[in-house]
Amino acid sequence: MMRRSIIIAAAILALSVFADARCLAGETKTGRAISPASAEDVPDWEARWELARTLEYAKRYDESVAEYRKLLKERPGLTKARVEMAKILFRQKKDRDALAALEGVDRQQLDAGSLLVMADMYRDRKSYERAAPLYRAYLAKRQDDHAARLRFAEMLSWEKHYDESLSEYRVILAALPDDVQVRRKYAMVLSWSKKYDESAKELRRTLK
Secondary structure (H helix, E strand, O other), X not given: OHHHHHHHHHHHHHHHHHHHHHHHOOEOOOOOEOOOOOOOOOOHHXXXXXXXHHHHHXXXXXXXXXXXXXXXXXXXXOHHHHHHHHHHHHXXXXXXXXXXXXXXXXXXXXXXXXXXXXXXXHHHOOOHHHHXXXXXXXXHHOOOOHHHHHHHHHHHHHOOOHHHHHHHHHHXXXXXXXXXXXXXXXXXXXXXXXXXXXXXXXXXXXXX
């Protein structure tokens, strides 16, 4: 009987040591991993940012914007988060709110995609003087984006900055010489700038 008690006690002690070893290795007695406090912990603001993005991916835009607003209230200097929120507002056709969110943002801190979003938003709201430097900054980074360059060229023509508009059209046509629609738009700007002979020549090139 005494021997049996000694064996049981030894088994209990062994199990206790094994359990302690598991806890030290990062597991609880239920088998769940313990997250040790360290510099790698995800802070609340970062978790909220990821939540805002996740809600956007799920197309729950109102909820996403609400989380972005909470995040930016706590960390107003997160330029990238501010632009991300503006993109969602723009997608919801809340242009005024989108532009308000971007007021005061230093464009030097923006990536190329953010520059283009801002430029397009200002263009659509006819704030051409604000859109122009953003397009220039974007195209300096993405010279081969002909669709963006075309929007910029059109905008310049609307403002009657014909020479600059024509320069942008020429860049596009150098890369896409067979694009009939771009060439016709280019010809129209030539006509508006009273370069009638050149305009006629370009229009003939687009007709069979």
